[in-house]
Amino acid sequence: MGRKSRYSREFRERAVRMVFDHQPEYGTRWAAMGSIAAKMGGTAETLRKWVRPSEQDQGIREGLSGAERERREALERENREHNRANEIRRQASADFAQAELDRRGK
Template sequence: MARQSPYPPELRRRAVRMVAEVRPDYPSEWSAMRAVAAKLGVTSTETVRSWVRRAEVDAGARPGTTTEESAELKRLKRENAELRRANEILKAAAGFFAAELDRPHTY
């Protein structure tokens, strides 16, 4: 299970907006991210960079798997595993009952 982030979603959205707003004031996007991270108390500039990249993917401005697609894929994988387990149980039960039918019965 994934570790819960110490940063709330609102802080993430705010950081992404701030980077977009202050980007023209800095010579590079990285320096804008560093300034925003310092203002918001985020320990790593890389954290802000990952939030910005994720927002770009979700907005369609950058190629990649969106957050919604990732969640749907995760849900489908979980459902697939559950169905495989159920199928194995049914196979075992079918084998058990088939063996029961092959036994000679004494009346």
């Protein structure tokens, strides 16, 4: 439910590929990103945010790949749902127990 990206997925993938392909022509990766971003009408920082996950997916950089990240988020979401359901059950159990105690006292 995130907002729609200004750049298409194909555009981002092409820009990332260009960084990997043209990095040897520049002194540093940051220099390559700055030059490519300027030519493509973006900023080096935006391009860096696209390159990092790509490096993780390829195993170049430490961290979770895109599939692993999605799986973790799904598990965390499921865990939150279970915790909410358990809290509702605990509260209902406490309410029923209190109602039973109140009923017996009369």
